[in-house]
Amino acid sequence: MTASTDIVGDGQSSVASDGSPGTSPQVDPRRWLALGIIAIAQLMVVLDASIVTIALPHAQADLGISTADRQWVMTAYTLAFGGLLLLGGRIADFLGRKRIFIWGLIGFAGASALGGAAPNAEFLFAARALQGACAALLAPAALSLITVTFTEGKERARAFGVYGGISGGGAAIGLIVGGLLTEYASWRWCLLVNIPIALAAAAAALPIVRESKAEGKASYDIPGAVTVTAGLVALVYGFTVAAEDGWGSATTIGLLVGSAVLLAAFVVIETRTKAPLLPMRVPLERNRGGSFLASLLIGGGLFAMFLFLTFYFQSTLGYSALRSGFAFLPFSVGIIVSAGLSSQFLPRVGPKALMIGGSVLAVAGLLLLSQIGVDSSYVALVLPAELLISFGMGFAFVPMSSVSLLGVAEHDAGVASALVNTTQQVGGSLGVALLNTVYATAVTDYLTSHGTGPAAQAQAAVEGYTTSFLWSAALIALALISVIVLVRAGRDDVPQGDGIPIHAG
Secondary structure: OOOOOOEOOOOOEOEOOOOOEOOOOOOOOOHHHHHHHHHHHHHHHHHHHHHHHHHHHHHHHHHOOOOOOOOHHHHHHHHHHHHHHHHHHHHHHHHOHHHHHHHHHHHHHHHHHHHHOOOOHHHHHHHHHHHHHHHHHHHHHHHHHHHHHOOOHHHHHHHHHHHHHHHHHHHHHHHHHHHHHHHHOOOOHHHHOHHHHHHHHHHHHHHHOOOOOOOOOOOOOHHHHHHHHHHHHHHHHHHHHHHHHOOOOHHHHHHHHHHHHHHHHHHHHHHHOOOOOOOOHHHHOHHHHHHHHHHHHHHHHHHHHHHHHHHHHHHHOOOOHHHHHHHHHHHHHHHHHHHHHHHHHHHHHOHHHHHHHHHHHHHHHHHHHOOOOOOOOHHHHHHHHHHHHHHHHHHHHHHHHHHOOOOOOHHHHHHHHHHHHHHHHHHHHHHHHHHHHHHHHHHHHHHHHHOOOHHHHHHHHHHHHHHHHHHHHHHHHHHHHHHHHHOOOOHHHOOOOOOOOOOOO
16 A cells, blocks of 8 residues: 555665665664554554544434535545555655655645544545545555665564554444543544544654655656546545435536546546656556456445445444444454465455355345344344455455556556555545435435335435445445456466555455
8 A cells, every 4th residue: 555656566665765876775772662652653544544434323313414514524634644645655765755654644634634623524535535545645654664674584574464464454443443532522523533542643653664765857747646546535425415306407517527527538648748646557457457446446335335324323223433443353353364265265265265155255244134124133134244255345345455566667566566556546436426325315205205204314314324234335336347267377477475465455
């Protein structure tokens, strides 16, 4: 998950740990302390996604956020994060990874303070977008710092094992912490809790983490970053407007057309600029393209599933925020266990079989979730669905990351590795926005034909959830088709050694 452009295929950096070009990297005696600081920062970024999801029903009620607009609490963050991630990696490379890491932490703390004090919905959305922009600086800088700090193969593998464990387990911690804070303090503390963590990590990084920079003249593709981010925002906003005004309204159509024009302009810019944010040769290779497309579609289905299952737990089943967090724990455990198994199976069966099998399991789990009712049993229905989806995603994520590096040139390796996370974040943004509109439409249609009494309203919400789960299943089924049609890589094609580590989560 790094946009670093000077990390080559074998994981080595073109500069020394102290930033001096042309010298052999020196072993940093405080490298394990540095790893601890980086891990804390990564934990905070991972926590932020799940912790806010659990708090969302309470934030919506407190600030009077409409059903159509509630998705902005999630998508404002993921859009800024995914849209600016590649640019953030370039900035960290050329301005200094330690410097950007620290400024990213300080910015994240400030954005969290603004979000925690938000007086209205619009202020909260803006704060979440600022958080995402700071995370886009912080995340690639953190991963690049690990690469230049740990120069020995086995130590680097251990370091990235810690990083990956934090990334995988952090979501589970966030679910519980989010439930605790929301239940016994306020949803606002799910944002405010970032402040002491970020500031402490920044203060500790100053004397311990070493600075490093890339060689060469700094070059930033600002037009590319602006057009792609603006295009994605227009697309998400178009989905949001469609929930209230309908797909045929002039505003909806105008936003969707504007989005298409901006995204087309981004592709043109990337093919003509000397230092593109996203070299088109990276995603257009068949295997990598199939992996990135699958990642985009899976992100859309998975993020939306978390949103609607959260509201189902709290609004329909009447779970507390804390109980909702524990209800999601099997999902986190399933991903961690299956990702470990997938890493062992990958050299034996190859990436395609794992990606296909994982996608099939996830589709089956979502179809099972689409059978929920107003008073369904968690143990009999929701838990098996969670396990199917989580094991499916764990089996799919690991080979997806490996395929993203197949045949990539050394100078494109950082971009290729970052694209897995970028496509998941962007896919999550688009999926949540689209399926939230699907949910709102399904609820409205049900109430129109069945009245607006309490029982009808409860059933209408369930109709919205089940319809959204079916659409999520359809998105992951499309990901499955893209893998079957595009991915041709076998087990002998999987990258070996201690190359660039990827976390797809």
